Amino acid sequence: MDPVAGIGLRSPHLAEIAREKPATGFLEIHAENYLAGSPARQTIEHLRRDYEFSVHAVGLSLGSAEGLDEKHLDRVAGLIERLEPQLVSDHLSWSVAGGRYFNDLLPLPYTEESLAVVVRNVQRLQERLGRRVSIENPSCYLAFEHSILSEPEFLAEVARRSGCGLLLDANNIFVTAHNLRLDPADWLAPLPADAITEYHLAGHAVNYADGERVLIDDHGSHVSDAVLDLFGEIVRRYGKRPTLVEWDTDIPALDVLLDEARRAERVLMAGRADARAA
Amino acid sequence: MLALPDLQKAFAGYLSGGDGVDLARIVRGDSISAAARLRIHRHHVQQSLATALAATFPTVHTLVGEAFFGAMAGSFVVKDLPTQPVLAEYGAAFPDFVDGYAPARDLPYLPDMARLDWALNVAFHSPDGPRLAAADLDSIAPDRLLGLALDLTPGSALVPSAFPIDRIWQASQPGANGSQVDLAAAGASLLVGRRSDDAAFVALDAAEAAFVTAILGRATLEAAAQAAFAVEPAFDLSTSFGRLLALQAFAALR
Numbered sequence: 001m002d003p004v005a006g007i008g009l010r011s012p013h014l015a016e017i018a019r020e021k022p023a024t025g026f027l028e029i030h031a032e033n034y035l036a037g038s039p040a041r042q043t044i045e046h047l048r049r050d051y052e053f054s055v056h057a058v059g060l061s062l063g064s065a066e067g068l069d070e071k072h073l074d075r076v077a078g079l080i081e082r083l084e085p086q087l088v089s090d091h092l093s094w095s096v097a098g099g100r101y102f103n104d105l106l107p108l109p110y111t112e113e114s115l116a117v118v119v120r121n122v123q124r125l126q127e128r129l130g131r132r133v134s135i136e137n138p139s140c141y142l143a144f145e146h147s148i149l150s151e152p153e154f155l156a157e158v159a160r161r162s163g164c165g166l167l168l169d170a171n172n173i174f175v176t177a178h179n180l181r182l183d184p185a186d187w188l189a190p191l192p193a194d195a196i197t198e199y200h201l202a203g204h205a206v207n208y209a210d211g212e213r214v215l216i217d218d219h220g221s222h223v224s225d226a227v228l229d230l231f232g233e234i235v236r237r238y239g240k241r242p243t244l245v246e247w248d249t250d251i252p253a254l255d256v257l258l259d260e261a262r263r264a265e266r267v268l269m270a271g272r273a274d275a276r277a278a
Numbered sequence: 279m280l281a282l283p284d285l286q287k288a289f290a291g292y293l294s295g296g297d298g299v300d301l302a303r304i305v306r307g308d309s310i311s312a313a314a315r316l317r318i319h320r321h322h323v324q325q326s327l328a329t330a331l332a333a334t335f336p337t338v339h340t341l342v343g344e345a346f347f348g349a350m351a352g353s354f355v356v357k358d359l360p361t362q363p364v365l366a367e368y369g370a371a372f373p374d375f376v377d378g379y380a381p382a383r384d385l386p387y388l389p390d391m392a393r394l395d396w397a398l399n400v401a402f403h404s405p406d407g408p409r410l411a412a413a414d415l416d417s418i419a420p421d422r423l424l425g426l427a428l429d430l431t432p433g434s435a436l437v438p439s440a441f442p443i444d445r446i447w448q449a450s451q452p453g454a455n456g457s458q459v460d461l462a463a464a465g466a467s468l469l470v471g472r473r474s475d476d477a478a479f480v481a482l483d484a485a486e487a488a489f490v491t492a493i494l495g496r497a498t499l500e501a502a503a504q505a506a507f508a509v510e511p512a513f514d515l516s517t518s519f520g521r522l523l524a525l526q527a528f529a530a531l532r
Contacts, residue, residue, distance in 0.1 A: 032363050037405025037432075039475045059363025065283040072362055097290040101360040103330070104323050106289060109304075113282050142315035143306045146279040181308070209314040216318070 001026060001052055001086040003240030005265035008056075008247065009047075011040060013254045018043050022254065024261055026052035026086065028244050032059045035075045045082065054087040054198070054244065055080055059101065062121045062135065063094030063108045073128050080129055087198055087242065089134040089167045090125075092118065092155060109144035110154040115161070122162040134165035134197045139204075139217035140176040151176065152190040165197035168238075170231040171223065175204050175215040184230055193238045201231060201264050202246040220249035222260060228267055235271030243268050279304060292316060293323050295356045327355045330365040331372060335395040338376065338388060340450045350379055366403050369396065387441035387461065394443055394479070397435040397470040401477035404433025410528035412520070418531075424500040427532040428493055433472050434527065436490050437479070440465040444481050471527055480525055485510035486518050496532070 004025030009017065011033070027047065034041045044053075057076055060068060080088055093105035108114045118135075125133055135158060137151060149157070159166055168191070177184040203221030207214045223231075223245065231243075245261045280288060285304070292298035298316050305312035328351035332339040339347045354375045360368040373392035382388050409431060415423060437443070442463045449459050467487035468479040482490060485506040492502035499519070506513040522528065 032365065035364050036366060036403035038366075038403045039406070042406065061363075065286055069362065072364075075364075094286060095363065097286040099361055100290060100294070101363045102290070102293050102323050103326050103360065103363070103365065104293075104319055106286075106319060109279075109282070109285065111282075117282060141318040142312065144285075145304050145306055179310075207318075209318060210310045212310045214310065214318065 001054075001242045003242055003268060005243045005245065005261040005268060006052075006054070007245055007257050007261050009044070010248065010251055012251050013257070014040055014043055016254050018047060021050050022258055024051075024258055025265070026054055026242060026244075028054040028056050028087075028246075031055050031057040031076050031079055034079060048083055053083050053085040054089070054242070055083060055085040056136075057088070057090040058105075059095060059103075060090045060121075060125060061094045061096040061101075062090055062125065063092065063106070063114065063118055064096050064121065065094075065117050066097065068121050068124055069096060073125065077128055080131075087134060087167075088129060088131065089136055089165075089198065091136045091138050092151075092158070093138045105138040107138070107140055107142055107144070110147040110149040110151060112148070115149075115154065115157055118158050119161045122158060122164050126162065126164065132163065132165055134167040135159070136167035136169050136200065137172050137176070139169075139172040139179075139215075141179050141214065143180050150187070150190065152187055156190050156192050156195070159192060159195040164195070166191065166195045167198045167200060168196055168234060169200035169202070170234055171200065171202045171204055171227050172217060173234075174224075174227045174230055175217045178213075178215045185233070188234065188237060191238070196238050196241060199231065199234065199241050199243040199268075200246060201227065201243065201260075202248075203227075218249050219246045223264065228263070231264070232267050232270065235268055240268055240271050289319075293320055294359065324352050324355050327360070327365075327368070328352055331355075331369050334366065334369045334399050335372060335392055337395050337447055337450050338392050341385070341388065341391060341446075342382070346381070350376065350382065353379070366399065369399075372396070387439070387443060387446060390437065390439035390441055390443050391446060393439075394437045394447060394468060394470070397437050397468075398477045398479070400435065401433035401470050401472045404431070404472050406472060406474060407432060407529055409526040410523065410530055411526075412523050414531075415523075424503070425498055427496055427498050429529045429532055430490070430493060430527055431471050431529045433470075433477070434494070435470050436467060436482075436487060436494060437470060438465070438467040438487060442466050444468055444479065447479075469522075469527065471525075473526075483510070485513040486522075489513070489518060490522075 006024050006026035009027040009029050091105050095102050201223045202219040205216045205218045207216050243264050288301045292301050302312040328348050331351045358371050373389050376392045377389035444466045445459045467482045470479045488509040489502045489506040492505040503515045
């Protein structure tokens with residue numbers, strides 16, 4: 001896919017997009033919202049003729065020690081066969097345990113044991129889909145005492161062992177770095193440029209825990225200037241990639257979202273076309 | 279330290295209402311304690327699933343308001359977490375939960391509104407497919423037709439209620455005129471089904487409801503008509519069947 005900016009397709013905008021077909025780089029959908037045979041599913045199948053697509057799953061639970069839910073995997077595979085998207089992704093996290101789904105991107109300890117689990121699950125996913133997928137860095141609110149790798153070291157190793165791509169979410173890097181008291185520049189350093197396939201951008205909220213500021217990845221506002229600066233740094237370091245703007249709570253008018261994607265695209269275009277890791 | 283399967287089991291226990299003491303021991307705490315960091319996840323799980331339920335049960339949400347709905351959904355979520363990641367398929371047990379939810383006792387129609395919301399949700403997420411038209415039956419002799427069974431469109435359901443749930447539903451729609459619904463008015467039986475770009479319901483009279491119930495139970499047209507006659511001797515099969523055909527309620531002859 002060309003390194004352009006696109007938008008996360010959300011149901012309040014679906015009818016307007018189908019009617020107006022506004023210009024944008026690509027549309028990204030959450031796989032889990034389009035697995036049933038709803039009118040929305042028919043609409044996106046029609047939209048596929050006019051737009052490049054990216055399918056972003058949120059429920060595969062690639063970090064589950066119990067392995068992937070094959071039934072869910074079959075449904076996601078069916079959607080991907082139908083849409084033939086340019087990119088397929090999910091997160092470095094888990095959301096399923098003991099047959100219950102928690103609808104959260106839950107954190108993993110970054111250990112050899114977790115690495116083996118994630119690599120096995122990513123390999124199973126890639127084998128089932130017959131294609132490469134990308135793994136996104138989550139927003140973190142806690143870290144485990146027994147982690148022995150940093151998150152980017154862990155991601156780099158998953159990519160090396162499984163051959164998967166990496167989806168860098170600049171807002172998540174910013175949120176994680178703040179919440180876990182890390183330096184975003186240090187966070188970026190260990191990543192393999194060749195593996196990076198896509199960038200994500202979104203807004204975050206400020207909350208408080210024990211009287212301290214905590215950043216919450218709520219996708220409910222404009223991309224902050226600080227995150228956009230970090231995004232510029234990422235583009236300078238790793239080069240241009242397809243870039244997505246997501247907005248999931250307090251969803252604004254479609255024009256606002258499209259403007260936000262154009263704002264991201266200006267930063268993207270200022271970056272080097274084929275930058276390599278320093 | 280916990281092995282990953284044990285860690286995930288402990289985390290799942292915490293998110294299902296456990297105290298999380300075992301988990302807090304292995305989470306790094308600093309100026310923000312491990313317990314406070316864990317609470318961010320528990321809050322997100324409850325909040326996001328309550329939001330998903332509000333989207334699936336919009337009429338219930340409108341009727342009781344955000345605060346009441348949030349509390350009710352929060353109690354349900356802890357007891358009955360999703361078993362798979364498609365949130366539109368989460369909440370099948372919510373109407374029965376509402377039925378037993380003591381703070382909602384003053385709203386006796388609320389469980390049936392939840393059943394209607396759920397039926398509309400199921401119909402909306404069912405695949406669109408072929409529909410039977412009157413012309414498809416032209417070549418079938420009437421006496422043969424009576425011996426056949428029919429399929430309603432996928433996702434169709436009958437929602438019976440002792441309350442006027444169709445009028446309560448209409449009064450709670452955005453832009454409704456604000457007129458009062460007489461709760462003592464007769465109950466309603468609603469046939470919910472998928473339309474080409476939506477899900478919708480139609481009100482059935484008691485005989486039609488008996489007819490549709492029999493059809494859903496895979497009865498032949500003749501047996502379904504007998505069920506309707508048992509309720510209302512004046513049941514007019516050709517009128518009611520014609521009306522359901524015109525509504526495109528049937529998918530196919532079986």
